[in-house]
Amino acid sequence: MEQLWAPSHPVLGGTILPSLRHHCVVGSHHPLSWRSILQTYGRKENQIRSWSARCSGNYDGASVSVEINAQKKLTLPDNSLLDSHIIYCTSPALGHHKEAHPESNKRVPAIVDALDKLELSPKHRGSQVLEIQNFEPASVYDVARVHSRSYITGLEKAMSRASDEGLILIEGTGPTYATETTFKESLLSAGAGITLVDSVVTASKLGPNPPLGFALVRPPGHHAVPEGPMGFCVFGNIAVAARYAQHQHGLKRVMIIDFDVHHGNGTCDAFYDDPDIFFLSTHQLGSYPGTGKIHQVGQGDGEGTTLNLPLPGGAGDYAMRCAFDEVIAPSAQRFKPDIILVSAGYDAHALDPLAGLQFTTGTFYMLSSGIKQLAKELCGGRCIFFLEGGYNLQTLSSSVADTFRAFLDEPSLAAQFDDPAMLFEEPTRKIKEAIENAKSIHSLVAGWTLPGGLDKSGRTSPNCGAGKCTASWSPALVQPRQMLLRDVEEKTVKSICLASSLQSLVVSLCSFISHLDASSFQPYLALSYLCVLL
Numbered sequence: 001m002e003q004l005w006a007p008s009h010p011v012l013g014g015t016i017l018p019s020l021r022h023h024c025v026v027g028s029h030h031p032l033s034w035r036s037i038l039q040t041y042g043r044k045e046n047q048i049r050s051w052s053a054r055c056s057g058n059y060d061g062a063s064v065s066v067e068i069n070a071q072k073k074l075t076l077p078d079n080s081l082l083d084s085h086i087i088y089c090t091s092p093a094l095g096h097h098k099e100a101h102p103e104s105n106k107r108v109p110a111i112v113d114a115l116d117k118l119e120l121s122p123k124h125r126g127s128q129v130l131e132i133q134n135f136e137p138a139s140v141y142d143v144a145r146v147h148s149r150s151y152i153t154g155l156e157k158a159m160s161r162a163s164d165e166g167l168i169l170i171e172g173t174g175p176t177y178a179t180e181t182t183f184k185e186s187l188l189s190a191g192a193g194i195t196l197v198d199s200v201v202t203a204s205k206l207g208p209n210p211p212l213g214f215a216l217v218r219p220p221g222h223h224a225v226p227e228g229p230m231g232f233c234v235f236g237n238i239a240v241a242a243r244y245a246q247h248q249h250g251l252k253r254v255m256i257i258d259f260d261v262h263h264g265n266g267t268c269d270a271f272y273d274d275p276d277i278f279f280l281s282t283h284q285l286g287s288y289p290g291t292g293k294i295h296q297v298g299q300g301d302g303e304g305t306t307l308n309l310p311l312p313g314g315a316g317d318y319a320m321r322c323a324f325d326e327v328i329a330p331s332a333q334r335f336k337p338d339i340i341l342v343s344a345g346y347d348a349h350a351l352d353p354l355a356g357l358q359f360t361t362g363t364f365y366m367l368s369s370g371i372k373q374l375a376k377e378l379c380g381g382r383c384i385f386f387l388e389g390g391y392n393l394q395t396l397s398s399s400v401a402d403t404f405r406a407f408l409d410e411p412s413l414a415a416q417f418d419d420p421a422m423l424f425e426e427p428t429r430k431i432k433e434a435i436e437n438a439k440s441i442h443s444l445v446a447g448w449t450l451p452g453g454l455d456k457s458g459r460t461s462p463n464c465g466a467g468k469c470t471a472s473w474s475p476a477l478v479q480p481r482q483m484l485l486r487d488v489e490e491k492t493v494k495s496i497c498l499a500s501s502l503q504s505l506v507v508s509l510c511s512f513i514s515h516l517d518a519s520s521f522q523p524y525l526a527l528s529y530l531c532v533l534l
């Protein structure tokens with residue numbers, strides 16, 4: 001195994017040591033220590049108020065009209081933008097492929113096929129649904145707003161070696177690979193997001209209901225850190241688009257919602273000290289890459305504009321309805337973004353092979369519909385989704401199709417795809433505990449209600465908004481901050497650290513094995529599940 005370019009953390013020895021160090025909460029991506037964790041929970045009230053002030057935008061609805069740079073020439077004429085409800089770009093990256101790897105080049109074609117079969121494609125929808133074709137790749141300058149020049153040029157130079165060797169594995173990245181087309185195809189995927197930013201922002205100036213954008217692209221981006229690739233991701237597509245929206249269109253405040261089952265550590269890192277970008281991630285507690293702890297809230301000027309909500313294994317539709325009502329919507333309403341970007345990973349689906357949450361097609365419909373409403377209410381409808389994870393081709397494509405239906409204000413067809421028999425009881429106590437912790441840390445007040453969704457019996461689950469979640473809480477959960485501090489100190493941090501370390505060890509060992517034999521993903525997955533359960 002040869003190292004191509006500098007990883008985001010020093011290599012201490014082979015694959016295992018840096019991975020262990022990275023995944024353990026104490027030595028995780030951000031410079032947290034036991035002391036700083038405890039200090040976070042002991043934060044004085046005036047500091048909390050300071051966060052609230054920083055996270056509260058003074059939206060005047062006019063920032064979009066402040067253009068810093070000249071408008072680029074758009075691929076679509078203005079009248080097409082006015083008529084459309086959805087615009088999307090595809091970048092399937094067919095040449096970026098490794099046999100038996102879950103992040104395969106079949107993913108985007110599977111989605112495109114499903115959209116066509118389910119009559120959601122431009123062929124069936126005319127001007128309602130538009131695909132932007134022949135869009136430009138991102139420039140190195142665009143990507144360099146997020147990633148280091150040394151990483152970008154290092155990847156470009158590695159392409160000639162990939163051409164000779166066919167495929168290069170990148171040490172300590174999750175496992176991430178590169179082929180001779182990876183550089184060009186990754187620039188194209190980042191370019192899709194930039195093109196959609198141009199189109200959506202332009203449309204928002206032409207009328208009150210701009211189309212929603214969807215970048216159906218790969219390789220995904222939310223794990224890629226500023227200094228390198230990670231976790232199947234090469235360039236941070238959503239991070240590049242966020243910076244582009246600020247620099248090209250003068251959109252000051254960007255909200256990024258990441259509902260992939262894994263923490264979007266790359267996006268988080270890129271904006272950890274930026275008060276103008278609010279990064280909110282829901283993800284499975286203890287899953288790859290081990291970052292995204294609830295007490296990681298940003299630093300410096302950006303303290304309070306990062307919100308991590310790790311959910312326990314088995315969390316599903318109920319959990320996300322609660323999370324949306326009580327955390328996502330209030331955060332957005334307080335931050336008042338100029339645009340909402342979404343890291344739309346579909347690997348939290350109950351049937352996805354890479355994690356252990358229990359989202360359904362209906363959960364993704366609910367999230368898409370809710371985020372669309374938030375964008376309409378808060379930022380003139382400017383909203384773009386970016387494909388991240390999702391490795392069961394069937395559930396991935398049917399869930400993206402239901403996202404399209406949500407964008408079109410059409411009823412969900414989730415009942416055709418979701419089988420209640422695949423679900424088991426959600427760990428409601430742990431879910432409520434996590435949500436209450438996030439609300440407490442970020443001083444959030446619930447105020448949003450969405451219709452109920454599917455529960456494990458196939459019945460509609462109850463609403464969670466407007467305090468309904470908290471109404472059934474155990475009194476023991478309503479406790480002063482000092483109690484939370486003790487709880488975190490004695491239970492959560494230690495158990496998370498232990499689980500992360502065990503999982504990291506398994507991931508590292510299996511990553512090492514998979515480099516010897518590419519077909520050895522299954523034992524890796526089985527052992528990962530085991531560690532998540534632990």
Ligand SMILES: [Zn+2]
Binds near residue numbers: 261390
């Ligand atoms: Zn993921």
